[in-house]
Amino acid sequence: MILPVERREEYNRLMPEREDGGKALEQASFSRGQREIGQQAIDDSRFASSNAPDRDERLSSPRDASFDERIARCAADEKSLAGESLKKDDAGWRVSLDKMDPAARREYREQLTGEVLAKEVFCKAGYERASSDRLDGTRATSWDQLHDPEKLAAFRDAEQLTARIEGREPCPITASESERDGGFNPKTNTIDLDHPKTLAYGNSEERAMLTFFHEQAHAKQRAAVENPDAFPEVSASQREEWRENMENYKPGGESKPEKLEYRDQPIERDARAEASERLARVLHERRRTAEE
Amino acid sequence: MSDEEQLKSDAWMGEPAWALERIMTETGRDPVDAERLRRELAGVDVSLQAQVLGWWRGSAIDMDREVHGWSIRRLLRAGHCTHVIATFTWLDGLLRFPEETLQMLSEPRCELIFDEADRAAAIKRKAH
Numbered sequence: 333m334i335l336p337v338e339r340r341e342e343y344n345r346l347m348p349e350r351e352d353g354g355k356a357l358e359q360a361s362f363s364r365g366q367r368e369i370g371q372q373a374i375d376d377s378r379f380a381s382s383n384a385p386d387r388d389e390r391l392s393s394p395r396d397a398s399f400d401e402r403i404a405r406c407a408a409d410e411k412s413l414a415g416e417s418l419k420k421d422d423a424g425w426r427v428s429l430d431k432m433d434p435a436a437r438r439e440y441r442e443q444l445t446g447e448v449l450a451k452e453v454f455c456k457a458g459y460e461r462a463s464s465d466r467l468d469g470t471r472a473t474s475w476d477q478l479h480d481p482e483k484l485a486a487f488r489d490a491e492q493l494t495a496r497i498e499g500r501e502p503c504p505i506t507a508s509e510s511e512r513d514g515g516f517n518p519k520t521n522t523i524d525l526d527h528p529k530t531l532a533y534g535n536s537e538e539r540a541m542l543t544f545f546h547e548q549a550h551a552k553q554r555a556a557v558e559n560p561d562a563f564p565e566v567s568a569s570q571r572e573e574w575r576e577n578m579e580n581y582k583p584g585g586e587s588k589p590e591k592l593e594y595r596d597q598p599i600e601r602d603a604r605a606e607a608s609e610r611l612a613r614v615l616h617e618r619r620r621t622a623e624e
Numbered sequence: 625m626s627d628e629e630q631l632k633s634d635a636w637m638g639e640p641a642w643a644l645e646r647i648m649t650e651t652g653r654d655p656v657d658a659e660r661l662r663r664e665l666a667g668v669d670v671s672l673q674a675q676v677l678g679w680w681r682g683s684a685i686d687m688d689r690e691v692h693g694w695s696i697r698r699l700l701r702a703g704h705c706t707h708v709i710a711t712f713t714w715l716d717g718l719l720r721f722p723e724e725t726l727q728m729l730s731e732p733r734c735e736l737i738f739d740e741a742d743r744a745a746a747i748k749r750k751a752h
Contacts, residue, residue, distance in 0.1 A: 506747055507747070508747040511703055511706075511733070512733040512734060512735050513732035513733045513734055514732060514733075514734045515734065515735050515736065515737040516734075516736055516737065517736070517737040517738070518736060518738075519738065522737075524737060524747075529732070530732075539732060542732055543732040543734060546732065546734040547734060550734075550736060578736070581736050581738070583735050583736070584733065584735055585657070585710075586651075586704070586705045586706060586707065586710035587661055587664060587705075587710045587713040587714070588713040588714050588716070588717040588725065588728070589660070589664055589713060590657075591728060592728075594735075595728065599736070600734075603734070604731070
């Protein structure tokens, strides 16, 4: 819009400066739901660039002890498979974890992660928690009913819980629009999810979970390489293989042979296997809980 | 000379240097990747050779011819390739190793990100 100088002054006087460059005004004609999602997208991009606290960070603050409580509650559940070994010595889940041999420890962690994610995040109670900030009082009871930013909040919640169980730093999670479904930046320890392919309405929950678990597996690989003592279940040779691969990573190209090369790398092969295993555990736990 | 003989002769793309130049220009690949793609195209299944030659010579090609449900158009739309030239390698894979290729096409695309500017640009794209 080009205005003569005198009209421009009048326009500026009547229209206060907007930090968002007028984006909110542009969105004024959107429906309420669309506007919320649009504004959340802007908030998310600000969060990603400045790490300023926002609603989602509050939802999943690392200082929040409730994450430990939620994990302990799942582990102490009488019907918990992971909690079986805990009941014998009646100790907290952290203490028991230190006593286990590496193989049992891995199995325990994976089982507990599956149970916690199935009972706390990817379930009716989890969807209700993720949508608890809605102003109209409605709550989602299924994945499809969650708004896109709420799905992102659910993944952030899942990451906080999983990182605690695995004994690593939780990753910030951002949403973007790219050619990939998901990505992990080992330098910044950040998980990135593609909005149209994972968070937008109509995408399958299982596929979104698989993408997310794949990136979580990369976060765990990075943590195991940097902090070997916290991951005794990862052998020295496997750690070395991951470290070398991260330094000589081959991104997936466009042709099939290039994609094959990318798929056969140790970190991709292992992340794929771990993501499938985690998805299977979560779905199994969810079915088991529903049957009870 | 048949299509198959032409493809195998290494001369079907014209002068190798010129062919490489064209692949590099059209797909943005470096010389090593471009040469590899040239060889991959030369080795495609017989039933695809006419398509590859047709595309190389600038003739019309059938964008909707399906192999196990996947066509050139679908591969491009689904974002597996941004250029027609790479779709031939997927169609070839679908003909030779259908199970493996279908599995690969159904998997989410997940990658390590090393360029922070790349991630920041993607976040910006989403915000706008």
